[in-house]
Amino acid sequence: HTPGLCPSHRKTWRSWVAASSSSQSCVWIIVSASFLELSVTELKDIIEKDELNVKQEDAVFEAILKWISHDPQNRKQHISVLLPKVRLALMHAEYFMNNVKMNDYVKDSEECKPVIINALKAMYDLNMNGPSNSDFTNPFTRPRLPYAILFAIGGWSGGSPTNAIEAYDARADRWVNVTCEEESPRAYHGAAYLKGYVYIIGGFDSVDYFNSVKRFDPVKKTWHQVAPMHSRRCYVSVTVLSNFIYAMGGFDGYVRLNTAERYEPETNQWTLIAPMHEQRSDASATTLYGKVYICGGFNGNECLFTAEVYNTESNQWTVIAPMRSRRSGIGVIAYGEHVYAVGGFDGANRLRSAEAYSPVANTWRTIPTMFNPRSNFGIEVVDDLLFVVGGFNGFTTTFNVECYDEKTDEWYDAHDMSIYRSALSCCVVPGLANVGEYAARRDNFTGLALRDEVKYSASTSTLPV
Numbered sequence: 001h002t003p004g005l006c007p008s009h010r011k012t013w014r015s016w017v018a019a020s021s022s023s024q025s026c027v028w029i030i031v032s033a034s035f036l037e038l039s040v041t042e043l044k045d046i047i048e049k050d051e052l053n054v055k056q057e058d059a060v061f062e063a064i065l066k067w068i069s070h071d072p073q074n075r076k077q078h079i080s081v082l083l084p085k086v087r088l089a090l091m092h093a094e095y096f097m098n099n100v101k102m103n104d105y106v107k108d109s110e111e112c113k114p115v116i117i118n119a120l121k122a123m124y125d126l127n128m129n130g131p132s133n134s135d136f137t138n139p140f141t142r143p144r145l146p147y148a149i150l151f152a153i154g155g156w157s158g159g160s161p162t163n164a165i166e167a168y169d170a171r172a173d174r175w176v177n178v179t180c181e182e183e184s185p186r187a188y189h190g191a192a193y194l195k196g197y198v199y200i201i202g203g204f205d206s207v208d209y210f211n212s213v214k215r216f217d218p219v220k221k222t223w224h225q226v227a228p229m230h231s232r233r234c235y236v237s238v239t240v241l242s243n244f245i246y247a248m249g250g251f252d253g254y255v256r257l258n259t260a261e262r263y264e265p266e267t268n269q270w271t272l273i274a275p276m277h278e279q280r281s282d283a284s285a286t287t288l289y290g291k292v293y294i295c296g297g298f299n300g301n302e303c304l305f306t307a308e309v310y311n312t313e314s315n316q317w318t319v320i321a322p323m324r325s326r327r328s329g330i331g332v333i334a335y336g337e338h339v340y341a342v343g344g345f346d347g348a349n350r351l352r353s354a355e356a357y358s359p360v361a362n363t364w365r366t367i368p369t370m371f372n373p374r375s376n377f378g379i380e381v382v383d384d385l386l387f388v389v390g391g392f393n394g395f396t397t398t399f400n401v402e403c404y405d406e407k408t409d410e411w412y413d414a415h416d417m418s419i420y421r422s423a424l425s426c427c428v429v430p431g432l433a434n435v436g437e438y439a440a441r442r443d444n445f446t447g448l449a450l451r452d453e454v455k456y457s458a459s460t461s462t463l464p465v
């Protein structure tokens with residue numbers, strides 16, 4: 001029996017790891033001369049770090065081979081020191097069998113035999129029993145630290161707005177509660193990351209419709225108010241394009257808005273831009289190839305299937321091909337070369353369906369449906385996967401999370417959040433110096449209460465390319 005292949009139809013994240021590495025060729029080409037001159041100790045120190053930024057462990061193994069092949073006679077014996085530093089059980093089983101187990105340096109090394117056996121055992125356990133917290137200490141299964149953290153911020157939970165913030169560690173498939181208790185609850189707001197800060201924009205707390213904007217510094221963990229928007233905007237759509245945050249549409253407590261504005265951090269100012277063709281609350285927006293796209297929403301009378309694109313140079317909105325479904329409470333995100341429009345409410349049902357827009361062809365095509373219907377959820381792309389987070393399924397708010405991989409054209413289950421909620425907003429923060437404070441713990445796990453006592457080393461390193 002080959003470990004690593006999940007028999008169930010509904011695949012989980014772990015089997016995604018197994019599934020995708022085979023289709024992904026190794027992109028790490030080690031050309032740096034200084035890399036080839038590293039001592040075995042230096043190389044070992046690099047590849048054993050959790051901070052090493054690799055999505056697939058194949059890359060680490062290939063780097064070792066490259067390093068050895070620079071001076072095979074003297075270096076091949078070091079395979080036994082280097083191989084155990086690769087998170088071997090996270091590799092695709094097929095790659096492990098064909099490329100690692102069958103590798104000549106590995107086969108020739110007596111010391112590598114137990115490494116191979118233990119790695120196989122760990123791989124088997126992982127795929128039979130699923131991930132457990134002990135996998136975060138086992139050197140064969142311990143995931144690398146993520147390069148980017150996905151934040152799920154606020155929303156509506158249990159009949160009231162929440163201030164909950166959870167951080168998703170995509171490499172460990174775990175959520176970490178990073179709620180800041182002093183912060184007030186917000187739902188139906190927007191969230192955006194720009195130049196080191198997370199902005200939380202507009203929204204609603206069951207009493208007030210907000211024009212206010214809060215700025216969170218994820219390194220210092222401080223909060224500040226910045227300049228308010230021109231309009232109160234609940235059910236607002238938000239995106240970032242070349243150093244501006246765009247906030248579009250929404251509901252000010254009286255009317256659905258067609259107005260839009262953008263924020264410049266340097267001047268701390270919001271400036272109105274051209275209004276959209278439609279009033280849109282509960283729409284969603286994204287940026288692709290230097291343009292802002294906004295799709296769907298609710299105009300006060302009906303759920304919309306229309307979509308439009310904003311050109312910053314001409315300050316003009318242009319209507320694009322309409323979506324195939326009406327979608328309010330939709331999730332819109334740029335992923336690969338397309339704008340994805342996912343889920344939402346069509347006036348009768350919460351939707352499982354999703355579609356992708358090609359700007360080149362100005363056409364929409366349907367993609368496979370999600371496992372769960374949802375509206376008013378969070379949507380983001382992290383580690384080349386499109387995640388949908390929480391939302392309302394027509395009956396209840398949910399903590400369910402799933403992800404779509406465009407390479408396999410399939411949806412996968414991801415780990416649930418701890419807090420069920422809709423009307424949340426997600427954003428992704430890359431390259432945090434203190435990423436360990438938002439990631440699942442990799443040391444011996446004894447509970448969340450201890451997490452703040454642990455200090456992680458600051459830098460995220462990458463393999464030299």
Ligand SMILES: *[C@@H]1O[C@H](CO)[C@@H](O)[C@H](O)[C@H]1NC(C)=O
Nearest residue numbers: 164177178179180181418419
């Ligand atoms: C998350 O953390 C906050 C603040 O420490 C706490 O009040 C809340 O109960 C936690 N939520 C969960 C689901 O653990």
Ligand SMILES: *[C@@H]1O[C@H](CO)[C@@H](O)[C@H](O)[C@H]1NC(C)=O
Nearest residue numbers: 134137138139442443444445
């Ligand atoms: C963590 O667990 C490993 C294996 O179970 C053990 O060898 C090690 O001593 C533990 N470390 C700490 C700090 O408890």
